[in-house]
Amino acid sequence: MTHKGVILKGIGGFYYVDTENGVYECRARGIFRKEGIRPTVGDDVEISVLDEKNKKGSLDVIFPRRNELIRPRVANVDQAVIVFAAKSPNMNLDLLDRFLVLAEEQELEIVLVINKIDRDKQGRYEEAAVLYRAAGYPVVCTSAEKGIGIEELREVLKNKISVFAGPSGVGKSSLINSAFPGLSLNTGEISEKIQRGRHTTRHAELIQVSEQSYIVDSPGFTSLFLNHIPAEKLQYYFREFAPYVHECYYNGCMHINEPDCAVKEQIGKAIDSRRYERYKTLFEELENERRM
Template identity: 50%
Template sequence: MLEGKITKGIGGFYYVDTEKGIYECRARGIFRKQKITPLVGDRVKISIVDEEAKKGVVEEIDKRDTELIRPPIANVDKALIVFAVKNPKPHLSLLDRFIVLAEKENLEIVIVLTKADLDDDNTLENIASIYELSGYKVIPVSNKTKLNIDKIKEELRGSVVVFAGPSGVGKSSLLNEIDANFQLQTGEVSDKIKRGKHTTRHAELLKLECGGMVADTPGFSSLTLDDIEENELKEYFIEFYNYGDCKFGSKCVHENEPGCGVKEAVENGEISKQRYDSYIQLLNEIRQSKQGKRRY
């Protein structure tokens, strides 16, 4: 059998990149019976059905190192979470959702702030200060001025990277700037609603001239945290790690408990209050979701 990686999946067909080229494959029915859906990024073994037509069958799927739900990508090393400084206005609670889900998969995270040339009210500096204090790398970019395009290429080199973020922030435009061979379809942001059109219809792994592979994925307007438990959420706010000396130890959820090191760090300005407030918001959302499920 031939080994390869799924780079695209559309309508039950999986396109597998191998040393002998790309094969259009169906998956064995056994996967459906086992309730396993092949994902873009899966390392697979295929049998050849028609060499001339480059058609095959996915026979085996290797164990996944990571698995994202939205976007549905396997075996990603790094997440570049892309938000615009302006147009559309950045919603940091949504950014924190992306971060939590990427942290859950133990991905390296880089925050990319596009449209830096439009920053006229220090939005970029304010966002960067919040997330750099939290321990994340923040890279402002501009397609117009070519700001930090080379830095993004360095982040991509040698890795399998997922580009994630809401619609309209310029993910596809940035990818086109990084590698002109992509020429991905891009959409203008509506002047009326200030949201982007969904220009990416499916997840796809794209080979980079600078090395590595990147996943271009559909934009999202919401992300749920259904698979995260109440006492688990704090593990995905990495700035809490150094302030876990709480009276109630590992049982502390850093909310109303007395003697909480995290709350003290927030009061002292060592942890961003915006990030802490976002944590509490997500914590309450998880509780409400669990209560709703129990009710029904």
């Protein structure tokens, strides 16, 4: 008997595959090792049942992947849920844009979550929410502690495999626990001294939160170096540039020093000047990397 399913996690050469008949513990066939294929969390697979009573099986087929992230290592992700805190730690928009560029490069759908809004008594997070909505991103404002925005978060996770990403200490695990009571994911405390959360998640694991909905609880994108991205590609990862990048006078315009640039004409209009300045900073960083 065979079943189709998805790999939830891999530990010590065993793969735990979720099927319509339950979760089976499987060993992968040797042919994958010979062909240099490594079963990955999120893979759509077919298994043979070896022992129905004890839910043991053989992982026989890995279907083609739609995508594959390296950090965390997970396949077939639909969307990145990028979580930042309104306060504790304070929101770093330069860092946020780096997360967005990485998620855009992977061609993921993106949802931005601003958590801990109850701690921002001045409501400054609202300015960031307006900025990123105008750039084309869905933004959900939440408080895991107060239960604010949790229903809206549940809605954006429906029928998708979602990877949670963001800096340490912003409350990713707390948000997931608030949205899906009973999961009881491990959560860490913020160190008041250094304002950084301790890493509370050790490995990528797919967690089923409803019939067709999974989340990846992991350290998220653990590297925020963008030096693998060619500088000339960066413009395609700032989505508010998209309507204008091919309207410039010069082919190959990088929207930095060139005259008659349609992107620069939109600064302060359709393109926020702060986002544009961060684009320039990243572009120069990538150019300098290439020259080294």
